[in-house]
Amino acid sequence: MKKIIYIRLDGIIANFEKQNPNHQxxxxxxxxxxxxxxxLVDPVNGGIEAVHTLLEMSxxxxxxxxxPHWDYPETWSEKRIWLEKLFDSKQVHKRxxxxxxxxxxxxDYLIDDSWYNGAMRFMGEWIYLGADPKFxxxxxxxxxxxxxxx
Numbered sequence: 001m002k003k004i005i006y007i008r009l010d011g012i013i014a015n016f017e018k019q020n021p022n023h024q025x026x027x028x029x030x031x032x033x034x035x036x037x038x039x040l041v042d043p044v045n046g047g048i049e050a051v052h053t054l055l056e057m058s059x060x061x062x063x064x065x066x067x068p069h070w071d072y073p074e075t076w077s078e079k080r081i082w083l084e085k086l087f088d089s090k091q092v093h094k095r096x097x098x099x100x101x102x103x104x105x106x107x108d109y110l111i112d113d114s115w116y117n118g119a120m121r122f123m124g125e126w127i128y129l130g131a132d133p134k135f136x137x138x139x140x141x142x143x144x145x146x147x148x149x150x
Contacts, residue, residue, distance in 0.1 A: 002061040003149070004107030004124075005054060006097070009066040009079055011113045012129060013051065013086070015044045041082065046138035048086055053142050055091050059149035064096045065105070067117050111141060 007013060054060055064083060068075040080096050102110060103118030110122040113130045120126060127144075129135050135144070 003059060003109065005060050005062050005109045005111065005145070006065045006102070006105055006107050007051065007062060008110075008112040008114070008119075009064050009083065009096075011044070012111055013044060013047045013064070014041050014079075014082065015047075043086060044138075050138035050142045051087065054145065055087070057146070057149070060145070062095060063107075064092065065099050065102065065110075065112075066096060067100050068098060070100070109145070 051062070054062055066076075066079045068079060076098055079098075083092055083096055097105075099105065099117070101118050102112070103121035103123070105122060106124075107122075108124045109127055110119060110124060111127045111129055112119045113128070115128075119128075127135050127141055129141060130137070135141050
């Protein structure tokens, strides 16, 4: 049986908050209220390559988690469109989950850089990317997950 990995989209794959730290737009929640804000967002360094590696591993089944603003439903579809620009649509087809309560997800791993929205209560293993010294970047995460299934 494949192990399930959930990967948070914002901050983990999409360099949303870190895109331009000097620009006020990315320091407020107003950023997701601007139409097509994802057209301005680049991927996180190493994130695309890491996800490609994990997608190719037969031991894992990947899902992407996004917590869009409730009051701005246009951001919900923008996240899906952005995801399909970066990956083969067949590989990510129906693998985006919009979720405001991550503790309700059933799986083995949650890769997230934030404890908000239930990440710290996730029942599997929470890989706290960037905050946990063991997982300071994508290289450490991929090495760990490869080792887990060897």
